[in-house]
Amino acid sequence: MGDQKNTGSAWLVSFSDVMALMLTFFVLLFAMSNPKEKEWNEFTDTVNENFNRFYGRPLNRGTQDAINIEKINFSKALNLNYLRVIIEDLIEKEPGLNAVKLINQRGALIISLPQNMLFETGRAAIKSEANKALFTLAGSLTRIKNRVEIVGHTDPRPITSGRFESNWHLSLARAANVAAVLENVGYESTVVVRGQAAGRYADIPASLGEVERLDLSRRVDIVIMEDDGKRLKLFDIQSP
Known part of the structure; x- marks a missing residue:
């Protein structure tokens, strides 16, 4: 019975190794790929929206009369x-x-x-x-x-x-x-x-x-x- 228990758990180790290799493979594929423009724009818009939500938007600069400065x-x-x-x-x-x-x-x-x-x-x-x-x-x-x-x-x-x-x-x-x-x-x-x-x-x-x-x-x-x-x-x- 002891031999059967050891044999039954050995496949988990092999399965974990295979899953780790597959994950690494897909990460490499993603890293080497170019994201689609639409998806990338959606991502950056989301980041900007969240950033402005917490840090505020720039104030309106208003208008400025023409100034000539000499020094x-x-x-x-x-x-x-x-x-x-x-x-x-x-x-x-x-x-x-x-x-x-x-x-x-x-x-x-x-x-x-x-x-x-x-x-x-x-x-x-x-x-x-x-x-x-x-x-x-x-x-x-x-x-x-x-x-x-x-x-x-x-x-x-x-x-x-x-x-x-x-x-x-x-x-x-x-x-x-x-x-x-x-x-x-x-x-x-x-x-x-x-x-x-x-x-x-x-x-x-x-x-x-x-x-x-x-x-x-x-x-x-x-x-x-x-x-x-x-x-x-x-x-x-x-x-x-």
Whole structure:
């Protein structure tokens, strides 16, 4: 009787093996087949419906008026704090630049060049002994992409002789000559040149005394902006 029981249960093992093989076979067939488009669409629709039921549907975006957005592109302009460190190091190494003053203003770094460093009184030609120092300074600025303005200043005393009709003409000619040096050493962007004459004289504190105020007013400023002056059009949003 024991042998009959063992023989009777052996077929279950073989049957289970056959069923497992058949299941594997049909799974492989399904995996290698392409589902029918209709059935697949029904399946995806069902999934989407259930997903939206629990997670909600997107809100209506509404309408949007046309918007034109412009923004200053700072991507190529050099950081002014970093630039100041470079120029300070240059001033320390070049004796001809020891009279240069660096002034930080909102959005700009001003490199102030006094008259007695660059020019003779009443003249706009750069002194020969100042050429080396000015070329060295200008050379450090050739690779920057920042917007640059060069502004000439004079004291308020009127011109009574010489080739220039007014302080404005003198200040403009001096600024133009400094700009020419900057361009000659390789600065490729546009340089804005302005003559200010004595227009900023009132900004110099009266407490310094007249002699010092007059001395400080006779200068050329290289004004380096924090941007490169180019406006970048980002995108347009149009009404649907």
